[in-house]
Amino acid sequence: MSIYRPIIIILCLLQTLAVHASSEERFDHFLSLSLEELMALEVTISTASKQSITKAPAVVTVITAEDIKATGATNIVDALEGVPGIHIRTNQFAFRPFVQFRGANASQTLLMVNGAPMSDLMWGFGIFWKGLPTSMIERVEIIRGPGSALFGADASAGVVNIITKTAGKIDRSEIGVRTGSFNTHNAWAQYGDQWGGFDVAFTADFYTTNGHDPYIEADGQTLQDQSLATNVSLAPGAAQIGWNNMDLRFSLARANWRVNVDYMKHSDLEIGLTGAGVLDPVTEASDSRFNTSLLYTNELFSENWGLDAELRYQHLDYTSGDGFQERPRRL
Numbered sequence: 001m002s003i004y005r006p007i008i009i010i011l012c013l014l015q016t017l018a019v020h021a022s023s024e025e026r027f028d029h030f031l032s033l034s035l036e037e038l039m040a041l042e043v044t045i046s047t048a049s050k051q052s053i054t055k056a057p058a059v060v061t062v063i064t065a066e067d068i069k070a071t072g073a074t075n076i077v078d079a080l081e082g083v084p085g086i087h088i089r090t091n092q093f094a095f096r097p098f099v100q101f102r103g104a105n106a107s108q109t110l111l112m113v114n115g116a117p118m119s120d121l122m123w124g125f126g127i128f129w130k131g132l133p134t135s136m137i138e139r140v141e142i143i144r145g146p147g148s149a150l151f152g153a154d155a156s157a158g159v160v161n162i163i164t165k166t167a168g169k170i171d172r173s174e175i176g177v178r179t180g181s182f183n184t185h186n187a188w189a190q191y192g193d194q195w196g197g198f199d200v201a202f203t204a205d206f207y208t209t210n211g212h213d214p215y216i217e218a219d220g221q222t223l224q225d226q227s228l229a230t231n232v233s234l235a236p237g238a239a240q241i242g243w244n245n246m247d248l249r250f251s252l253a254r255a256n257w258r259v260n261v262d263y264m265k266h267s268d269l270e271i272g273l274t275g276a277g278v279l280d281p282v283t284e285a286s287d288s289r290f291n292t293s294l295l296y297t298n299e300l301f302s303e304n305w306g307l308d309a310e311l312r313y314q315h316l317d318y319t320s321g322d323g324f325q326e327r328p329r330r331l
Helices: 005-031 035-039 065-071 076-080 220-228
Strands: 060-064 086-090 097-101 109-113 137-144 158-164 174-180 184-195 198-209 243-254 257-273 279-298 307-319
Touching (some): 065 076, 097 109
Antiparallel strands (some): 060 137, 257 279
C-alpha cells in the first residue's frame, strides 16, 4: 500500500493543477474582450435586422462559440443554463429539456434556429426535443422579455435564436471525438472553404448515449395499483432514456445569396416515463427534421433602403416505433 501512495498523491496534485489552470483560462477568456469589442457585437434578434448590441431596443444576451467552448458545454441546453434569468427544466416524458424564462413557463419561450421556429403545430420544442450539439453553433442571441410584437404569441416571455456555422463563417477544418459516462460517445467535424467563387461550409455531429437511467421507486401506475388493488406497475425500476442523434448541415453562399440545408434525426430514443409518469420500456421513438432555406440580404439595395428576403421549407416526421405504452397491460 505504501508503494502506491506517493503516486496517488502526485496524480491528485497534477489533476488539481490542471483544473486550476483550466478555470483561470476560462476566466481570462471572459475578460479578454474590450468594452469597444463588446459594444460592437452585432445582433439580429431584436429587430430582425443586423445592428450593434448597444442600439438593440431590447435586453439582448449574446453567447459566442468561444464562450460556449470556454464553458465546456456539449449541448446548447447546458450553455443556456448559465444565462441569467433562464432555467432548463426537464419534462418527465422522454426527459425533454424545456427552456423557460424566470416567471414564465416553457410554452412562452420561442426557440429558433437561424430564425426558423423549432416548434410544430402541437409541441413547443418538438415532441422528442433533446437540444442541439454545440459543435455546429456560431452564436446564440437571447431576448429576455416579451418579443411577441416581432415574433408572435409564442415569444411572450422571451426568444432564443441559435445561429449555426454557415458558409463564410468557418475558417478552418476540424474533427473531434469524445466519450463519457453512461456509454456516451460523440464525433463531430466541420469544413469551410471556397469553391469556384462560392463560400462552402459543412458540419456534422453524431451522438449516442445510454442515458443516466434514473431509478424510479414508484411511478404513476403504482398509485393506481394501490387504489384498484392491482399489481401491474413496473416500478421500482430504471427509466430508460438513451438516444442517438445525427446532425448534418450544409451551406453555400455567394455575394448577397445564401442556401442552407439542414438535417437532424433522433433514433432509438427511449422515453423512460410516459406523460402519466408511468415507466415505459417499450417505446423506441425516432424523429427527423429537414430544413432548407434560400436567403437574400442586401443592405445597400437602394439609397435609403435595404432588402432581406427568404424562402423556407421544413419537413417534420416522428414515430413512437413499435408501440407507445401509456399504461402497462393488466395480466
